[in-house]
Amino acid sequence: MSAVAERLYRKRRIINGFNLLVSGFCAVFGLFWLVWILWTTFVKGIAAMKLGLFTEMTPPPGADGGLANALFGSLVMSLMAIAIGTPIGVAAGTYLAEFAKKKAIGEVIRFVNDILLSAPSIVLGLFVYTLVVRQTGHFSGIAGALALALIVLPVVVRTTDEMLQLVPSQMREAALSLGVPQWKVTMQVLYRSALPGIMTGVLLALARISGETAPLLFTALNNQYWTHDLNAPMASVPVVVFQYAMSPYESWQSLAWAGAFVVTIFVLVLSVLSRAILLRNKVSND
């Protein structure tokens, strides 16, 4: 009897030890690929870094050049996307948290927003293509910015909704009991208290769109030259990286790595920054 129990106990111990060991290997395995990818990007990117990257235009095949017009295009379109997506997103998030908290319509919007949040970005590109590019008849920076704004929107809606729900209801009640109208309560009390959280959402959205390629491929297209004209096709770093990486030219490929490196650093810095904002705010609230 005790021999049987002993054997059973040993078997359970062995299964336990083995499975936990495998889980450790899984962690190492997962991190191994990710570290490898980052390492490659850093090594190849730093090797391709040069000052001309920020001053020279994207070159024709075989020639030497930089990414100045693509960096500018990415910056302009990303900022425009943030400028369009943030106000609508904050307003929609306010509606969800303050007016439709327990209503069916609120649940529906939340559901749809979460789907939009993880919808394939290429689909959003196609949407803007049929809506804008097809109607106007040409690719444009505005179309690119709109496609990116559709990616910003759900991120901001979600964080605003969550952050406003975290604001203690005593704050609302205190302000309302003083006779402050609701829009002023929202603007001057709730937004102020939820600001760090909303900022985090905006930064995360910026991080997300700065590496997006698929929605720009057939909205903003690409442009070999510098342009401020939002009505014309516009270059962006991810699209240039895509085009150059697929090319057989050595100099283009090295530029692609440089672009990939810049985007990666930008995204990592933004993610760390947004985390820091959220963390600091959490500490000061307690």
Next chain:
Amino acid sequence: MAQASAIPTPMTVAVIDANRRNVRDARADGLFRWVVAGAGMFVLLALAGAALSMLWGGKEAFSTFGFNFLFSTEWDAVNHKFGALVPIYGTLVTALIAMLIAVPVSFGIALFLTEVAPNWMRGPVGAAIELLAGIPSIIYGMWGLFIFVPIMGEYINPWLNDHIGTLPLIGPLFTGPPLGIGMLTAGIVLAVMVIPFISSVMREVFLTVPTRLKESAYALGSTTWEVVWDIVLPYTRSAVIGGVFLGLGRALGETMAVTFVLGNAHRLSASLLEPGNSIAATIANEFTEADSEIYRSSLIALGFLLFIVTFIVLSIAKLMLNRLSRQEGVK
């Protein structure tokens, strides 16, 4: 005295003022409510608009080819004959390979980070994995093309050919030219990309399991593995499935990571080592080169199919994830 009451006293001025302000505030409140409600409706409109615009853009392809569009393998830009079977097949197969690799590994990572790792390690490693989930997919694609494809072509594909390709039944899946690019490579790159997503969702839901449940099991003499398998997993089952579907939605719709390594070949082949195509990769590669109306319409129709599939997958994910939070709310 009668005259005095006709002249507004400071008191009545204040009352009239307050009334006027009340009216103004009420109007502003109403306006504010309409504006934010409008923004909320805009979210609904955006998704509905995306679906309808693609249906509209793809209607020429749907009406020309009918149901054959779904089952035809033809993709002939010259003769204007298009069928979606090859990209659909490629999308499903690469996503399936990705999930077969990513789900067990992500479970292992989540288990390691919630139960096994020493406390000082949990925070930093968890944060690192979440940071990596934010890296743009084009980086994964480039790494796949320049680093991983040569390794696949030189070492892994020949090995698979020699050792697994000779087996009965699954053999044909693993025989093919040592090109490096192909569906298996795309599946592996996708897996690497979705591992951070799935494992961070799993880690989060594992952390919601009440400590007293786990400690009761430990007190009865359970091993760590038994606690995870018999307590944590059943408790979080629906949310874990939700996390897996969230990852699947990502894998199905991913464009850049796949486009680089799939090979853009419109050919249906049994082997995973042959180049193929996926819906997203086809659109990304060919959209700007589409020279006829029916060509472009077929590509938009492909986008519509992708949208429908991911919509269903993500809806399941969302419903499953909601179930856990509702269950928690009841307690």
